[in-house]
Amino acid sequence: MSAFLHPDRHRIAVLVRQGVLAMELSIVHQLFSQAAVPGGERLYEVVTCAVTAGGVRTTADFALSVAHGPEALAEADTVIVPASDEDYGPGADARLPAPLAAALARIPAHARIASICTGAFVLAGAGLLDGRKATTHWNSAARFRRLYPTVDMDPNVFYVDEGTVLTAAGEASGIDLCLHMIRKDHGIAVANDVARSAVVPAHREGGQAQFIRRTAPEPQRSTTGRARAWALDHLDRALTLRDLAARETMSVRTFTRRFRSEMGISPLEWLTQQRIERARRLLEETDLPVDRVAEDSGFGTTASLRQHLRAQLGMSPSAYRNTFHPSYDRAGR
Template structure:
């Protein structure tokens, strides 16, 4: 596919491979977005159309130069070796970014956020990067509202994500935002990855897995997912796990990185989004099916999560709703 000619109907994603790029993360956009049944066209470029060294013991050769960036609907900047992180952009990188068309969506993974910050694209914006680099990032880019405790930050036309697996999360988030949860879930199944991890989930959990998994909270979480329509309480979950309230709350935070209450709300919102996309159920009916007390409660939680009303969300994926829906 030539740089200047997009596939009909496809959203073009151009991945910029910089010197020292991490091979795993370099391949994430192609692997995840490429599994969305032709909805995305993925190109990879370098700043000079030459091969780049990875942070492993090999180099990669790509088919495109920086001109491809000017044709992108979305640009992705994967991470690169921390030894190559700088406060100022190298001339070649600055020139390449200057080719990005106005209005293009820009996404970074891990150290890619340093590139966006050095280019001034994150000034005054919320952003994240790998938690181990937070102190350096803050010192170099004090104008950025850095949050190193989340997996990714969606600030509209600019998204930043943390290390490694969060690149999967942010790419699945792109699919979900562009095409809805059903498509994103199919992509996740193809790629054999979790279909959804909220961007606000903690990057780093000190004790992610209990020494004895049988004594963890996973079974209680699965039990809750099958009963989201019920008015579940912390006591219900603790009883299912055969733990005291205090022990269950502590274990849950250790394993999931958030409180049981917050987790339940996230699961209910996720289920509500799926029903808004895939059914004609009224908002009040959906609220009942996912365990919110009323349609008003669903509206509040959905707006807090993604900033839109249920009807606006449904309209995005299914066109104008029927009257009263």
């Protein structure tokens, strides 16, 4: 019997292990189950599965009764692996238990797979992150690097999207990742509706760097918030590092160092992210010509906008609008 009742919907299987972090499991169910088209039809179906169906311990004072075993993975379009307290145990190493490895082998080749927090250890143990960029909770990043030196570990970001393989940092970053996947699948409007329903930000700036404990606090004057706010009001301009640093009365070198410390990415990477978000909104919510979208979002030319959208989303501006603009004529007229 199929684990999924609605095969026409995008099928998400959440693979839980003993000691699963309850919050991470609930995040996936809550957010994806809220994603719907304007008429109310749900876009995803989410089921929970385990290596062996039955009782699964959580990190809270309750257990789960999981009805589905690894057969659910074979039907999934997306598989999400939350963290488990076993990831932190003294016996944790680079090798996956044979039953877990066998379960992961059932995932279809076309499916995407994502992890939350130390669930990344499972993806790495299965060889899915070799040669790729990934993230996990900052507190586990050093151990991750020791176990999986072939993975490009970045502990400073909330999540990493490598196409069919995605990783999120700590528990709350699971929210960021789920909203990102919804936004990628169905556009900004659907993702924003889900975020409003859950009363969470549709998109958080920065990365884990702002949460890492340091031996001494950063001085109050190190904030780059004024520069970021000013940049968002002037994205259509050809902004430079010197322009941004001047808003905080800093040298370019000092500004760049403090920006990366606070946000987890460089100023130019952040600017590109903001411009892509603005371009997506304009393509979804307006009928502006593509060349005007390129100008208003700060890319300057249609060619530059096309290059960045293809790199980030694998789509041209016209294809993106055709997919996500609610009233766009799908025939292209």
